[in-house]
Amino acid sequence: MTFALPGFDLDRFVRDTLAEDLGEGIEGGGRDVTSDSVIPAEARFSGVMDSRDAIVVAGLPLAEAFFRALDPDCAIERLAADGDAVEAGSELLRLSGKARALLTAERSALNTVQHLSGIATMTRAYVEAMRQGSATCILLDTRKTLPGLRALEKYAVRMGGAQNHRMGLWDAGMIKDNHVAVAGSVSEAVRRAAQARVSPIICEVDRPDQIEPAIAAGAHHILLDNMDPGTLREAVALIAGRAATEASGGIDLSTIADIAASGVDYVSVGRLTQSAPAADIGLDFQPE
Structure with missing residues (x-):
């Protein structure tokens, strides 16, 4: 599914966010030292993104973009849609793919969904x-x-x-x-x-x-x-x-x-x- 907003460059946002986390352009940077040293290159990862609170979801397409940026062949299934109100414990997204890539993208994906879902959740409370x-x-x-x-x-x-x-x-x-x-x-x-x-x-x-x-x-x-x-x-x-x-x-x-x-x-x-x-x-x- 295409995610497009006027004036917003998704590819650049993902690229710049990952570059910041990886320390690209900084001496000694440019890689995920933890995943590279702990996770074998051929290792696979399967996981579920879920909410610990009752929330209104926002940002799942961006999370998917982060994971696909580092593993274009990863399998992703969205279990909720942006704008959905979900209960605590709800699964939002299921993914599997190259472990190093997905774990490198994890924090950027989560930060984005956490922040945007927080805004959507507060907004819904004010509307109600x-x-x-x-x-x-x-x-x-x-x-x-x-x-x-x-x-x-x-x-x-x-x-x-x-x-x-x-x-x-x-x-x-x-x-x-x-x-x-x-x-x-x-x-x-x-x-x-x-x-x-x-x-x-x-x-x-x-x-x-x-x-x-x-x-x-x-x-x-x-x-x-x-x-x-x-x-x-x-x-x-x-x-x-x-x-x-x-x-x-x-x-x-x-x-x-x-x-x-x-x-x-x-x-x-x-x-x-x-x-x-x-x-x-x-x-x-x-x-x-």
């Missing part, structure tokens, strides 16, 4: 909590991602059931407090973006009195920053459908339902990619 307050509100991520991993982390968010906010600085304008400070006012910052034909224009406000100037100047989407549910309800009523509404700032599992119930269209949560713990996933040897 949010639905207690609103059946229509949409959960969004943010740009709080690790450098070089944005495409993958935002993919994991989608596997968890949320949607992506803008992918970067290029696909939407987002006017925040520092932009406003330099431009002089909310209305002037939005006016300049509109004059430059930026679309969509997202404008962050932290006070209700900033909403009308932002909309009048041409904002398409109002980000309501660090507002309590009562203030959010007032803001939604004031906007009255003239722009999309988004609540953001300090939202966690205990507050997201009340935030969503305020009537906003979106809730964005940075911790989905910034703070998700890695899922507990391992690869265990199974004799053939």
Whole structure:
């Protein structure tokens, strides 16, 4: 199965990750000294990747790419699909092939699946909590991602059931407090973006009195920053459908339902990619 994301080079990601682990380009590097010294060249390995926790799966195609990069002839059977919610003890992937190659790729494969599944799992928890307050509100991520991993982390968010906010600085304008400070006012910052034909224009406000100037100047989407549910309800009523509404700032599992119930269209949560713990996933040897 082909795994493709816009702007993401899978082959390069796998190559660079393995090169880092093997120490390529460093004196004395370029090999797995443990596997090379302990495992006979002709040895075979069969194993199962499984989850020790209940998780939402993400990253299995990447794990497969790591193993196939070092043993193109290895046999791999996926036992789950990205986006699946699985119970603790579930088997995710079964593989067999050259022992040295598979053990060299093991850590890179596991790190990737653990990280992405952790994001997907946390995202699913937020989606489910949010639905207690609103059946229509949409959960969004943010740009709080690790450098070089944005495409993958935002993919994991989608596997968890949320949607992506803008992918970067290029696909939407987002006017925040520092932009406003330099431009002089909310209305002037939005006016300049509109004059430059930026679309969509997202404008962050932290006070209700900033909403009308932002909309009048041409904002398409109002980000309501660090507002309590009562203030959010007032803001939604004031906007009255003239722009999309988004609540953001300090939202966690205990507050997201009340935030969503305020009537906003979106809730964005940075911790989905910034703070998700890695899922507990391992690869265990199974004799053939």
